[in-house]
Amino acid sequence: MSSTFSLQPLLELMQEKTDEATRRLGQLIAAEQNARSRLQMLENYRAEYAERLRQAISQGITRQVLANYQDFLARIDEAILQQRKIVSQSENNTARGQQDWQEKNTRLKAIGTLSDRHDERERRKEDKREQKLLDEFTTRKFATRSKDGTPE
Template identity: 25%
Template structure:
């Protein structure tokens, strides 16, 4: 029974590592999209709130209402600033996972290429051996015919 090629084990491990990296990349992409959506929602909420205040333009509003409005807008702005940082971190993580996945993909392709070269080399050796056997058989036939 022929032993299996150790490169096949390496290929299996490389495939598993690439698949794991792919899952991590997908997770990072989803997290980034979720963070970006939350940022967009905060920005839209702020815009809607500002439009609501604009609708009071020309009307008399109390100082306390005006103060509460500005205080609330500051809180929303702080939340937006924090969310921008979260989006940036999520994007950095996504980019890191993208590079990691690409590295794993390159390693898998390199192992596949090695296996391909090894198979071609083995095929050439087998063809040379087969040709040698055919030549030997032909020369024995020729020798037998001459000795009769």
Template identity: 30%
Template sequence: MAKQDPLHTVLKLTSEAEEQAALQLKSAQLALQKCQSQLEALRNYRLDYMKQMESHHGKNISASYYHQFHQFVRQVDEAITKQLTSVAEADTQRGHRQRHWQEKRQKRKAVELLLEHKAQKARKAEMRLEQKMVDEFASQMFYRKKIR
């Protein structure tokens, strides 16, 4: 039984690490998309609320209603600001995960390249050995013909 090259084990480990990093990247991308969707929903909610207030334009509204409206809009604006921070943090996390995945991918490709170089070297050595045997056989045949 031929002994397995330790690089195959390294390749397996680097491939698994790359897969894990890819899953983490996907998770970070989904988290970013969720944060962006929530931000968009808050902005749309604010816009709808502003349009609703605009429809009251020219109508008599109480001072308390007007005050409550502005207070609510201020709370929505604060939520938007917090959500912007969440989006930025999620995007930073996605960037970290992207770089981490790229590093793992690069390591896996390097191990694959090493294995390919080793395989090419082994094929060349095998071809040289085969050529040597063919040459030896040809020279033996030549000498046998000469002896006759």
């Protein structure tokens, strides 16, 4: 005979929204890690290419080859700059995703607390009902024995 939690649909909805925010946050974190990995790869490639240029210069190269190296390094630098912007944007997206998840999780916990309190009230009501029935049973049993003259 316990009553259902009136906010149960809201609790379920908030659970779904929190689960979705968790999935989104996982995707955002993965995207950020991927962007950082690409940036690291570009930076490593630039360092390797700059080292090749140093080696080539030490062995002697033409102006045209030097210009080609410098042009390519400039392109890599531009790619690194763009990738840093992507990493920054990804960090911002992840931060917003974390905030969204925290807000949803806080709401879910609040509604969950209300649900727990409701369940506890219902358990206490049920315990009282059971105790009342047990008391009535004991009273009847005692009354029946007293009428029969049966010793207790």
